[in-house]
Amino acid sequence: MEMLERRRFGLARFRTLSPAGPGADPQQRAEENPGRMLSRPEAAPKPRRKRRFSRLTLSGKVGATLLAFYVGVTILSFFWTPYDPTMPGAGMPYEAPSLAFPLGTDRLGTDILSMLMMGTRYDLGICLAAVFIAFSIGTILGTIAGYFGGTVDTVIMRLIEIVQAFPGLLFAMLIVQAAGPGVVNVIAVLSFVGMPDYLRLARAEIRSRREWQFAEAARLVGNLWFGVAFKHLLPNSMGPLLAFTSLNAAFSVLIIGSLGFLGLGLSPDSPEWGNMIARGQDGVMTGQWWVSLFPGIAVLGMTAAFYMLGDAIADITDPRRRR
Amino acid sequence: MSDVILEIEGYSGAFRGRESGEMEPVLFDVSYRLKPKAITAVVGETGSGKSLMALSVLGLQPPTFRRTAGSIRFKGEEILGLDDRALRRIRGRRISMVFQDARAALNPVFTVGDQLADTDRLHSGRSRHAAMAKAIEALRRVQIPEPERRARQYPHEYSGGMAQRAMIAMAALICEPELLIMDEPTTGLDVTTQAEIMELIVDLAKSRGLTVCLITHDLGVVAETCDEVIVMNKGRVVETGATEQIFTAPAHAYTRRLLAASQLGEEGA
Numbered sequence: 112m113e114m115l116e117r118r119r120f121g122l123a124r125f126r127t128l129s130p131a132g133p134g135a136d137p138q139q140r141a142e143e144n145p146g147r148m149l150s151r152p153e154a155a156p157k158p159r160r161k162r163r164f165s166r167l168t169l170s171g172k173v174g175a176t177l178l179a180f181y182v183g184v185t186i187l188s189f190f191w192t193p194y195d196p197t198m199p200g201a202g203m204p205y206e207a208p209s210l211a212f213p214l215g216t217d218r219l220g221t222d223i224l225s226m227l228m229m230g231t232r233y234d235l236g237i238c239l240a241a242v243f244i245a246f247s248i249g250t251i252l253g254t255i256a257g258y259f260g261g262t263v264d265t266v267i268m269r270l271i272e273i274v275q276a277f278p279g280l281l282f283a284m285l286i287v288q289a290a291g292p293g294v295v296n297v298i299a300v301l302s303f304v305g306m307p308d309y310l311r312l313a314r315a316e317i318r319s320r321r322e323w324q325f326a327e328a329a330r331l332v333g334n335l336w337f338g339v340a341f342k343h344l345l346p347n348s349m350g351p352l353l354a355f356t357s358l359n360a361a362f363s364v365l366i367i368g369s370l371g372f373l374g375l376g377l378s379p380d381s382p383e384w385g386n387m388i389a390r391g392q393d394g395v396m397t398g399q400w401w402v403s404l405f406p407g408i409a410v411l412g413m414t415a416a417f418y419m420l421g422d423a424i425a426d427i428t429d430p431r432r433r434r
Numbered sequence: 435m436s437d438v439i440l441e442i443e444g445y446s447g448a449f450r451g452r453e454s455g456e457m458e459p460v461l462f463d464v465s466y467r468l469k470p471k472a473i474t475a476v477v478g479e480t481g482s483g484k485s486l487m488a489l490s491v492l493g494l495q496p497p498t499f500r501r502t503a504g505s506i507r508f509k510g511e512e513i514l515g516l517d518d519r520a521l522r523r524i525r526g527r528r529i530s531m532v533f534q535d536a537r538a539a540l541n542p543v544f545t546v547g548d549q550l551a552d553t554d555r556l557h558s559g560r561s562r563h564a565a566m567a568k569a570i571e572a573l574r575r576v577q578i579p580e581p582e583r584r585a586r587q588y589p590h591e592y593s594g595g596m597a598q599r600a601m602i603a604m605a606a607l608i609c610e611p612e613l614l615i616m617d618e619p620t621t622g623l624d625v626t627t628q629a630e631i632m633e634l635i636v637d638l639a640k641s642r643g644l645t646v647c648l649i650t651h652d653l654g655v656v657a658e659t660c661d662e663v664i665v666m667n668k669g670r671v672v673e674t675g676a677t678e679q680i681f682t683a684p685a686h687a688y689t690r691r692l693l694a695a696s697q698l699g700e701e702g703a
Contacts, residue, residue: 324533324538325542328601330494330525331494331531332526333553333609346541
């Protein structure tokens with residue numbers, strides 16, 4: 112009975128967290144579980160909660176470190192950059208990477224490292240803001256739809272399907288085109304495009320747990336629907352939701368970059384990474400590879416950081432998977 | 435009215451078929467009464483409607499179930515058709531329930547102590563700290579060893595018997611109800627644990643003046659612990675009476691068959 116229960120939980124976890132990672136590896140899972148079943152709490156007085164970072168998987172550690180690095184750079188850029196990132200002519204045009212200009216200069220002689228540092232503000236800031244908004248709205252609506260079902264669910268889901276009928280990037284491009292460039296607009300568009308996925312995920316998670324006994328038990332001891340849905344059911348769905356958050360963040364970084372590259376998102380002279388890649392295009396043909404390459408690496412790094420963090424987050428938020 | 439805490443009268447209901455939409459009746463004119471401060475057993479085979487009836491008392495029947503007739507009165511007050519707000523006042527505080535699988539009834543992402551304390555705060559408005567103290571006290575009362583440490587653990591770290599104790603602590607000691615419904619609380623536990631749990635239930639019922647409605651198919655347990663017995667079969671109440679009477683002089687053929695079957699089982703064990 113107990114074993115069945117555990118196996119059910121294990122499978123449910125496995126199913127919801129398919130993005131490959133050490134935690135989702137069936138082999139490791141099989142090795143993990145029997146051990147945990149034997150180590151009854153009576154037997155092993157295990158040390159109380161280790162610090163969060165050391166509980167991360169290796170890829171989680173790399174992701175967290177990378178992300179911390181980006182955050183650090185963002186903060187640093189407010190106080191110090193090697194040159195003024197908005198000032199052309201810090202060096203000669205198209206200067207190759209050197210000690211004076213570690214990542215070279217662009218067509219106007221602006222220092223690329225300084226621009227990259229300042230660009231972090233745009234890419235990371237917009238991404239986090241958009242993800243936060245999409246997560247909040249999507250999760251709340253999804254929880255309501257999943258909990259009540261019926262008409263509420265139908266109305267919300269039909270509206271969401273309309274939004275989802277368009278591919279994300281295309282839709283974002285259309286709206287930005289219509290609304291005009293600007294940080295606020297890009298944030299709004301990204302949260303709008305990302306929100307349906309959170310909604311669907313939260314709805315599915317809540318729906319599958321709504322009839323579980325602990326939800327019934329929570330109702331039974333006198334919780335109102337709000338308490339049952341948000342205090343008891345939602346925390347159980349946090350793992351998959353947070354794991355998806357980081358995937359969504361990675362996707363958002365890519366969209367921000369794409370919009371910038373197409374000259375749609377922000378004003379074309381802002382040092383956003385997509386903008387920078389676009390401006391370096393001419394250089395690539397004539398041998399000035401550094402102008403486009405480094406912002407490209409910056410986008411890649413941030414995307415990778417979010418991806419790697421995703422699986423690790425799922426591990427931490429699930430008490431059964433804590434080590 | 436004073437000698438009846440819960441009165442079910444002529445309760446009938448049916449399941450609506452998923453595709454056909456046809457009504458399939460499952461409860462037929464169920465009537466029984468629970469006497470206050472007594473332990474009453476509802477016995478019957480699987481599918482006899484005993485759990486369904488009990489869930490209906492708390493308005494927790496499955497969504498496909500439709501009541502077709504009957505009334506349920508708690509201390510003389512009709513509780514069917516009450517709105518959410520009124521139901522909430524009854525659920526937990528006045529009627530509370532222990533489920534069969536306690537581990538599924540505890541929320542996997544919160545520590546057991548947190549859940550007990552949260553439930554307490556729903557009703558009492560105590561401070562977080564005081565509620566936790568009460569939760570630990572409740573765990574101690576149901577004989578969970580090292581309650582301070584156990585309160586910080588998650589449900590998956592509890593064994594089945596431990597989880598059932600925690601559940602009883604929540605339903606009986608934290609909610610402090612007048613009527614406690616237990617839906618097969620010892621099914622799925624081993625025999626010694628079963629005996630311990632039943633002892634605990636009887637002890638709590640006697641010391642707190644709690645009315646207990648015990649849903650079970652374990653007649654051995656019933657004979658040892660219960661005051662009154664209600665026998666159900668195929669959605670009908672076939673016989674009610676004092677435990678002694680049911681066991682020594684069963685009136686209905688089904689009751690006799692049930693007794694015969696269980697005695698075979700017990701002699702073998």
